[in-house]
Amino acid sequence: MGKECEEIFEGLLQHGRLSLTEIIERYKEASKQGDSSADAARDSFNSLVNARFVERCPAPDPLLEPPAAEETAAKKRGAKSAKIQAQTMEQQALAAAAPMESMRFLVEDIWNDSVERADKRTTDVKCGMKRKQGDLESNTKDSATGEKEVLWRANFEEFIRRLRHKACVANVKVRVNNDAAIVLAATLELSRQSETKLRIDNSVPQSINAIYDEVIKREGGLGMDLERIRASLDDLGCEAPLMEIDETYSVDLKNIIEQARIEEVESIVLKRYGREAYRMFRLLSKADRLVETDKISDTTFVEKKDAVKILFKLWKDDYLEMKKVIARAAKQSEFILWKINKQSLWEHILDEMYHAALNLRLRITHEKEQEKEILQMPKDKLVGELGNKYMRLRKVCIVLESSLMNLDDSLMLFHDF
Known part of the structure; x- marks a missing residue:
């Protein structure tokens, strides 16, 4: 985005939060170009806000409703309930402090006007113009009010969102093919501005025409036609719409992230426990259910004696869950079942x-x-x-x-x- 944007963003990282006046003044000092650099600073700042790399700060003192009677009673039930209540209050405070989505990235002209007035006052003082004490106090008050109203900070959520999208594209490129990666990157670019939270399970639905227009702008996508794009969407697990009039597609990002996590854990199992353990772990990850020891041994071509040792080792190190089942018949038998609990893993x-x-x-x-x-x-x-x-x-x-x-x-x- 340019050196100017980098300079402004560096200031926000160093100071945490700054007003627009402070951002421009800091940029002037760094560029050593004086008032002539103010317009460049404003343009760079607007570019960062439009890209959502910079956002307005939340309210310093959010207003929270007093807890209801049943919530107060729940707080007295024990330490566990108190911990849950504390977490809930923190979430409520964050939600109350956050600005509305329509205001979060809004830069109003009045803020620019206040900066221009501040620049003009600075120029007037430098020129030796006499001021009345009341005017000086009014200017100081206006400046303080402006800084209180307009504080900006780096939007780390946007960086994490873009890194999440990048990780999904990289995984698809290796696991599926390059065409699917190009289509996914185009779809995520279209849906990014519409995402209301960070960890969305599915991308925002996009029409096939919008996806096509974005795909042909990308490297390697110019030669792709609608049929190739539809085939890639099918490879990504998107279901074909029932009506061609409204042909929209949404990608299951949660599944892509889960596949990337599984591959990461599988590589750890391979390095730490060996290839036989890797085959058994992969079988269980694909099955996503309880599997009996004999079934695992037969499917992965590992001797049952060795399979039991490996499975118990993985269970002991918290990679697997084990469940014993006793079958009561003419002869009582005990079966050991194994499963991967992905959330605890x-x-x-x-x-x-x-x-x-x-x-x-x-x-x-x-x-x-x-x-x-x-x-x-x-x-x-x-x-x-x-x-x-x-x-x-x-x-x-x-x-x-x-x-x-x-x-x-x-x-x-x-x-x-």
Whole structure:
């Protein structure tokens, strides 16, 4: 979006929240172009707001309704009920503070006018014009009121939404094909502005003509006709509409994210427990139901003795759920059934990833602490053995930091998407 937008967004990240006046004044100082850069700052700010990367701040003091009598009684039932009530109150406060969707990204002309008046007052003072004390107080009051009314912040929700869309497209490109990825990217681009919450299960329905117009704008999509687009939508799991008059399609994003999570866990199982465990875990993930031990052993071509050991290992490490069933007949028999509980598995994997991220952070800190004397030395003195130690530390840090970045992507998949 340009260097100007980057400069404005950097200021919002550093300060948290700024008024439009403060944003423009900060941009003037950074660009060193004075008042002539104000219009460029406003245009860049408007571009960020239109792209939804910047939003109005929520109300500082949201008005909450007093709790009802039954809610107060529920609060006294125990610690668990109190915890649920506290979470509910927090959600209520966030909802009450959030501006209406119609106002969240609205930039009014009056704010620009107040900035122009502030610029004019600054110019007048610099020119040596005398002012009455009442005028100065009025200007100060107007400025304070403007800053109170207009505060802006970075909209992290929009970044997470775009990263979620990007992750869905990347997964489809590998798992399905490139055509499906192009169609999905086009569909998500059309529905992004209409999404009312972050984790939507299905994309906003779009007409086939709108999807086609967006697809041909993309790299690799110019040669795609309506039949290829419909075939790709079918590959994405979209059902064909019953009436051709209203031919709209919606993509199941929840299923794509779930498939990406399953693939991530399957890769962990493969590396940690081996290929036989990977085959059994994959069978259970596709079955999505309780499966008996013998069935697992026969389907995956693993000896029952080895299969039982592997399944118990996965169960012990919280990757599987186990259920024992006793059949009462002429001869009493016990069957062991296995299943993947995806919700508890996601929580377990997320917890493991948090621990892994912490361990990587600690390892990086330890490596730098061990060689802190070398890091403090001038580079021209890092020769011979010292140079070798420095290069070793540099390579180790690059590997560890790269692993941490890859882990961040996986954390977002399970925590934010």
